Amino acid sequence: MTPTETTTILVADDEPTNLAILGHLLSPHYRVRAVRSGEQALQAAVTAPIPDLILLDIMMPGMNGMAVLRNLKASPATSDIPVIFITAMISPESEEEGLRLGAVDYLTKPITPATALARIRTHLELKQARDRLASQNNWLEQEVRRRMDDIRELERQLYRSQKMEALGTLASGIAHDLNNMLQPIVGLSEMALKEADAQDRNSKRLRHVYDAACRARDLVLRIKLFSRDAEPVKQRIGLAALCNEAEPLIRSLVPASIDLDLKLHQGADHIVADASQIITALLNLASNAIDAVQGIKGRIRVTVERVDIGEPLDHTLSDPPAPGPHACLAVSDNGCGIPAELIEKVFDPFFTTKPPGAGTGLGLSMVHGIVSQHGGAIGITSAMGAGTTISLYLPLAPQKEE
Ligand SMILES: Nc1ncnc2c1ncn2[C@@H]1O[C@H](COP(=O)(O)OP(=O)(O)O)[C@@H](O)[C@H]1O
Ligand SMILES: [Mg+2]
Structure with missing residues (x-):
């Protein structure tokens, strides 16, 4: 995508003539918003249509260009908007200061249309390339995060099924041995009960043994179901x-x-x-x-x-x-x-x-x-x-x- 008329440029200059010249130059190519003070520029930078680039006059009454730039850079909402200073003449020190604050370029008055348009276009393309890269980065980060989540979920599933497998093997061994021990307890206590005198004290004791052994057998059956030892009849x-x-x-x-x-x-x-x-x-x-x-x-x-x-x-x-x-x-x-x-x-x-x-x-x-x-x-x-x-x-x- 290259800069088009839907690309918005904000021009801030206190001189109506300068605004008119820049408007005339830019409006065939871009959507132009013009403001006449630093305060208005800050306001316009956060209202729709959000500018893709700002042309900022340095010398303005009230808040000057440097102060506007400082404010723009301080806020995450505006810190990414490229700012080009427009100035009649500038000392090397303040040029350095502006670049240090984060201005991307300078245009000197009187403006040469072809140069100005070329520079503006270059900075817009740079900004777009940066945005594209950021969104691709963003996408990549999300993708990495998503895949890491998938891997973690797979690891969890693997851990779970291995744990269940191991517990099943352990339980199955215990169930098998317990079952072998319970067979004679259930069988013999049942036989003894049948032959015992119901009134005898020992008969009641035997009944307890038999009942408890049956409950144990029941538990073993459930363990077998968990440990997949019980062969299903499908x-x-x-x-x-x-x-x-x-x-x-x-x-x-x-x-x-x-x-x-x-x-x-x-x-x-x-x-x-x-x-x-x-x-x-x-x-x-x-x-x-x-x-x-x-x-x-x-x-x-x-x-x-x-x-x-x-x-x-x-x-x-x-x-x-x-x-x-x-x-x-x-x-x-x-x-x-x-x-x-x-x-x-x-x-x-x-x-x-x-x-x-x-x-x-x-x-x-x-x-x-x-x-x-x-x-x-x-x-x-x-x-x-x-x-x-x-x-x-x-x-x-x-x-x-x-
Ligand atoms: N429908 C449910 N609602 C809330 N908690 C549940 C439900 N089903 C199972 N649980 C929880 O899972 C635990 C294990 O369930 P389960 O293996 O059937 O054993 P138990 O019912 O003997 O405790 C329960 O103790 C309970 O904390
Ligand atoms: Mg239960």
């Missing part, structure tokens, strides 16, 4: 139909004071999945939502819909879902929300903010294990005091051959 199922079947179960969990709304969009939502694992995941999300709305007029919404993932989602905590069509099962609540600094932690096994006995901290880690085993991804958005939405993105099953 079949082609409609996600909305499955959630529909589970509706009575969810309703039985949700107290009547909570407003539960299910929006299950049927159709084109077939996934290849272990139905009981998906229901386990849904019930865990629902149970967290119930806990989150304690003490308020709670609202929980369960939705199933088909979503086409194009751009990478910005709120996923697991590995991001591959682009393409997914069935999305989401549970939203208007509850307490999750503090931003805890969002990264809620999927960790045994992480809970609930009092002992109220939470095991295995719910979301199980959900994570289940979703990973189905090649899906988890999205989470939460705002303190406003609520939380957790979305499970499950890849759609390939089209069935007719």
Whole structure:
């Protein structure tokens, strides 16, 4: 782009004749604004159309050119506008002073039109080149920042999936050994109970052993789900139909004071999945939502819909879902929300903010294990005091051959 009539030049000179001469010279090429004092020049420099260049007479009554220049340079809004001094005669000292203050050039009166136009044009082109460079720099800086953010996000994702992998391996080992130890405790206490006299004191003790062992077995099962040790039995199922079947179960969990709304969009939502694992995941999300709305007029919404993932989602905590069509099962609540600094932690096994006995901290880690085993991804958005939405993105099953 070269300077044109939309390029604005501000001319400040107390002599009307000088203003007329400069106006005559410049107006065929530029938009010219003329003012007759230093004070007016400062004012005009910050009012639209903002000048691209200022021609400034040095000798003016009131605020002279040097003072105007000093003021222009002092303000970030005007410090970049190139200023050319116009002067009848000037001592080398004040010429030096003007250049030191930041004037880009001098034009001496009487003005030679061709020289003046050439110099003005050069300085305008220089300014434009500088502006272009600054905006390119700006763009580059933003681009670098954006890519650094991307890299940091990828590192976070990698760290998260490696952490979950390592925790899964550890948990799976513990679950396996525990299971082996629990088998005889559950089996033998059950047998002994059957043979014992129900009135016997030892029989009551045995009942405690058996109950505790069953709870432990249950815990191991949940750990297995988190550590992806529980082999899913996958079949082609409609996600909305499955959630529909589970509706009575969810309703039985949700107290009547909570407003539960299910929006299950049927159709084109077939996934290849272990139905009981998906229901386990849904019930865990629902149970967290119930806990989150304690003490308020709670609202929980369960939705199933088909979503086409194009751009990478910005709120996923697991590995991001591959682009393409997914069935999305989401549970939203208007509850307490999750503090931003805890969002990264809620999927960790045994992480809970609930009092002992109220939470095991295995719910979301199980959900994570289940979703990973189905090649899906988890999205989470939460705002303190406003609520939380957790979305499970499950890849759609390939089209069935007719
Ligand atoms: N819908 C929700 N709203 C607010 N906080 C939640 C929600 N879901 C999960 N959380 C937080 O994540 C933690 C871990 O959840 P989870 O793994 O299910 O374990 P638990 O429910 O046993 O605490 C919870 O203790 C809670 O702090
Ligand atoms: Mg839970």
